Amino acid sequence: MALLEIRNLHVNVEGAEILKGLDLTIEPGKVHAIMGPNGGGKSTLAKALVGDDAYEITQGEVLFNGQDLLEMDPEERAREGVFLGFQYPVEIPGVSNTYFLKAAVNAIRKHHGQDEIDAMEFLELVRERARRVKLDEGLLQRPVNEGFSGGEKKRNEIFHMSVLEPSLGILDETDSGLDIDALRTVSEGVNAMRADDRSFLVITHYQRLLDYIVPDVVHVLMDGRIVKTGGKELAHELERQGYEGFEDNAA
Amino acid sequence: MSASTETIERFTEKGYEAGFVTNIEEDRVEPGLNEDVIRFISAKKNEPEWLLEWRLEAYRNWLNMPEPDWQYVHYDPIDFQSISYYAAPKRDEDRPQSLDDIDPEIRETYNKLGIPLHEQEMLAGVAVDAVFDSVSVATSYKDRLAEQGIVFCSMSEAVQEHPELVRKYLGTVIPQNDNYFAALNSAVFTDGSFVYIPKGVRCPMELSTYFRINAANTGQFERTLIIAEDSSYVSYLEGCTAPMRDENQLHAAVVELVALDNAEIKYSTVQNWYPGDAQGKGGIYNFVTKRGLAAGDNSKISWTQVETGSAITWKYPSVVMRGDNSVGEFYSVAVTRLRQQADTGTKMIHLGKNTRSTIVSKGISAQEGQQVYRGLVRIAPTAENARNYSQCDSMLMGSECGAHTFPYLDVNNTTAQLEHEATTSKIGEDQILYCLSRGIAEEDAVSLIVNGFCKEVFRELPMEFAVEAQKLLEITLEDSVG
Numbered sequence: 089m090a091l092l093e094i095r096n097l098h099v100n101v102e103g104a105e106i107l108k109g110l111d112l113t114i115e116p117g118k119v120h121a122i123m124g125p126n127g128g129g130k131s132t133l134a135k136a137l138v139g140d141d142a143y144e145i146t147q148g149e150v151l152f153n154g155q156d157l158l159e160m161d162p163e164e165r166a167r168e169g170v171f172l173g174f175q176y177p178v179e180i181p182g183v184s185n186t187y188f189l190k191a192a193v194n195a196i197r198k199h200h201g202q203d204e205i206d207a208m209e210f211l212e213l214v215r216e217r218a219r220r221v222k223l224d225e226g227l228l229q230r231p232v233n234e235g236f237s238g239g240e241k242k243r244n245e246i247f248h249m250s251v252l253e254p255s256l257g258i259l260d261e262t263d264s265g266l267d268i269d270a271l272r273t274v275s276e277g278v279n280a281m282r283a284d285d286r287s288f289l290v291i292t293h294y295q296r297l298l299d300y301i302v303p304d305v306v307h308v309l310m311d312g313r314i315v316k317t318g319g320k321e322l323a324h325e326l327e328r329q330g331y332e333g334f335e336d337n338a339a
Numbered sequence: 340m341s342a343s344t345e346t347i348e349r350f351t352e353k354g355y356e357a358g359f360v361t362n363i364e365e366d367r368v369e370p371g372l373n374e375d376v377i378r379f380i381s382a383k384k385n386e387p388e389w390l391l392e393w394r395l396e397a398y399r400n401w402l403n404m405p406e407p408d409w410q411y412v413h414y415d416p417i418d419f420q421s422i423s424y425y426a427a428p429k430r431d432e433d434r435p436q437s438l439d440d441i442d443p444e445i446r447e448t449y450n451k452l453g454i455p456l457h458e459q460e461m462l463a464g465v466a467v468d469a470v471f472d473s474v475s476v477a478t479s480y481k482d483r484l485a486e487q488g489i490v491f492c493s494m495s496e497a498v499q500e501h502p503e504l505v506r507k508y509l510g511t512v513i514p515q516n517d518n519y520f521a522a523l524n525s526a527v528f529t530d531g532s533f534v535y536i537p538k539g540v541r542c543p544m545e546l547s548t549y550f551r552i553n554a555a556n557t558g559q560f561e562r563t564l565i566i567a568e569d570s571s572y573v574s575y576l577e578g579c580t581a582p583m584r585d586e587n588q589l590h591a592a593v594v595e596l597v598a599l600d601n602a603e604i605k606y607s608t609v610q611n612w613y614p615g616d617a618q619g620k621g622g623i624y625n626f627v628t629k630r631g632l633a634a635g636d637n638s639k640i641s642w643t644q645v646e647t648g649s650a651i652t653w654k655y656p657s658v659v660m661r662g663d664n665s666v667g668e669f670y671s672v673a674v675t676r677l678r679q680q681a682d683t684g685t686k687m688i689h690l691g692k693n694t695r696s697t698i699v700s701k702g703i704s705a706q707e708g709q710q711v712y713r714g715l716v717r718i719a720p721t722a723e724n725a726r727n728y729s730q731c732d733s734m735l736m737g738s739e740c741g742a743h744t745f746p747y748l749d750v751n752n753t754t755a756q757l758e759h760e761a762t763t764s765k766i767g768e769d770q771i772l773y774c775l776s777r778g779i780a781e782e783d784a785v786s787l788i789v790n791g792f793c794k795e796v797f798r799e800l801p802m803e804f805a806v807e808a809q810k811l812l813e814i815t816l817e818d819s820v821g
């Protein structure tokens with residue numbers, strides 16, 4: 089069974105149709121990359137999948153592990169294993185990063201009928217994962233994203249993902265704002281999580297990221313639809329040619 | 340994200356959890372105010388002649404004062420003749436000597452509020468002077484405090500046992516005719532707390548008083564006086580909650596603090612009086628005058644408050660920094676929801692050299708709650724090198740609430756340095772989505788965000804109180820369903 093199956097998805101934002109019949113299937117263990125021009129609807133897809141209610145689903149269906157994802161509340165989707173690394177992570181003043189993550193971890197555990205995590209165990213987990221993505225330990229106690237640099241915010245998203253261990257990790261332009269070294273460590277963090285029962289949907293503008301996180305499938309999303317799907321070589325092609333040749337398909 | 344807004348509104352429509360009435364027979368005067376009533380109160384309390392005269396003078400002043408109308412709150416005129424000005428628990432003479440002697444019904448009341456007194460004392464070492472209606476019914480740890488010369492008792496007791504101290508300080512920080520409600524209080528105050536910390540003594544525990552308003556139609560007029568002698572320290576906690584009731588209840592307290600050379604007073608309040616229902620019916624009118632005089636050099640007075648209750652709040656805890664190098668602080672969280680109205684803030688009056696003040700005000704408005712921050716910073720010509728930092732943040736939950744900020748500056752010395760920051764934010768729907776997308780439930784997300792917003796104030800509260808305050812904010816702003 090596919091991990092994620094999107095069929096004919098139509099999404100409106102503020103009355104305008106942004107996704108216009110999108111189909112996408114992701115098998116367990118696979119890494120899919122989505123590329124495409126600005127404003128094409130990549131973030132819209134990501135937000136619709138996590139259940140942001142500014143994004144109105146007008147048609148189509150989404151199955152996650154065979155279950156109707158669109159029927160679930162946003163927090164339930166997260167507890168079932170959907171994670172989004174935001175393109176623009178928000179700040180939560182006064183709430184420490186660790187405290188926040190602990191609330192998240194325990195909410196997810198509760199959903200699966202598990203006890204709250206032991207405080208020491210949690211601390212160790214958090215430290216280990218912070219090291220893995222080379223997140224400065226100081227950022228663990230700071231308020232969530234407050235005053236973080238652009239790169240630190242992105243790194244923090246990957247850190248959250250590695251603590252929460254979702255079965256679907258959606259990364260929306262996690263590479264933008266990262267310097268070369270950061271790009272490498274973040275990618276290593278993602279690669280370390282690759283597993284037979286975990287998939288990724290990586291949204292990016294740059295082939296460079298895909299040198300580190302090598303995708304199984306690459307899609308081009310334009311004007312609300314997937315206009316082309318291929319292997320990792322498609323990303324190279326896009327890097328050379330841009331999106332011009334795809335416009336006809338999209339129309 | 341309309342659904343989130345809806346949820347926020349649902350969360351804030353929380354019923355009043357502390358609403359219930361204790362059935363205690365009262366010993367009270369008929370409603371109405373005149374000189375005879377004042378004489379009755381004074382006689383009932385066996386007061387010296389000077390104090391009766393002082394009350395009568397305040398009353399005569401009050402008769403000639405106009406009721407203030409400049410504040411940003413709206414309410415029907417108060418009929419002062421319909422209020423009963425004295426109520427005491429029945430067994431006035433045989434007051435309990437320890438908490439174990441307290442009426443089980445009262446203890447039950449506290450238990451319902453989630454404030455098990457005995458446990459709190461044991462756990463936190465808090466001495467409790469519980470004010471039930473207008474008269475103190477329980478005092479503890481007095482002996483231990485007395486060993487160090489600390490006086491912690493009801494105002495009535497202080498009048499009997501330490502009349503010289505009361506006479507020396509009463510009304511010196513807040514004069515009888517300071518304002519309309521302070522004048523009324525001076526005329527009819529029934530009880531309150533009295534604290535005296537001798538020279539060089541650091542009070543070994545937090546002193547705590549739980550106030551409750553219990554009798555229908557009984558205005559509460561507490562009078563509290565705290566004196567910290569040279570190089571002494573005291574932390575005082577005031578917490579309150581009230582039963583659900585229909586009539587509006589007037590509450591006009593006066594709190595005076597005096598800190599002498601190198602002394603420090605920390606005064607913390609958690610206020611959770613009945614706010615009225617969703618239509619604005621019922622609820623407490625809270626018109627309080629609180630002022631501290633940092634009289635001595637290097638003295639410090641710090642007010643911290645968490646205000647979630649009352650239909651109308653009108654309150655400006657202030658500090659007059661008279662001593663050189665003295666410090667004034669004000670940390671406040673105020674929540675207005677339903678139809679609550681609050682006009683609150685602080686006054687920092689700099690008289691001495693190198694005086695420093697800090698103001699951190701966090702306002703949260705939900706539903707149809709209306710809130711005003713009104714802050715005055717006055718730098719007198721004598722206040723060389725005075726400094727003030729003010730920060731006023733407002734958070735709005737929903738679209739029908741409001742927040743307004745009126746900072747007043749009156750600077751009369753060019754060496755002053757003042758810094759002011761103000762923000763207004765909507766509780767971020769993107770913040771809530773971020774929490775949801777990590778698996779955190781919506782009500783937990785709201786309390787997480789709100790608690791984060793208030794952190795700078797909560798960390799000024801004593802530990803146990805901070806936990807209580809956080810819990811109070813949660814139950815005030817959230818649905819317990821789930």
Ligand SMILES: Nc1ncnc2c1ncn2[C@@H]1O[C@H](COP(=O)(O)OP(=O)(O)OP(=O)(O)O)[C@@H](O)[C@H]1O
Nearest residue numbers: 101102106124125126127128129130131132133142
């Ligand atoms: N919340 C919103 N309100 C109004 N318009 C929106 C909103 N979200 C997305 N849109 C619009 O939908 C379209 C698609 O936006 P989206 O963010 O999905 O693009 P994208 O493919 O992620 O672009 P980029 O590569 O620049 O990140 C844009 O025209 C955008 O302005």
Ligand SMILES: [Mg+2]
Nearest residue numbers: 130131132175
């Ligand atoms: Mg985008």
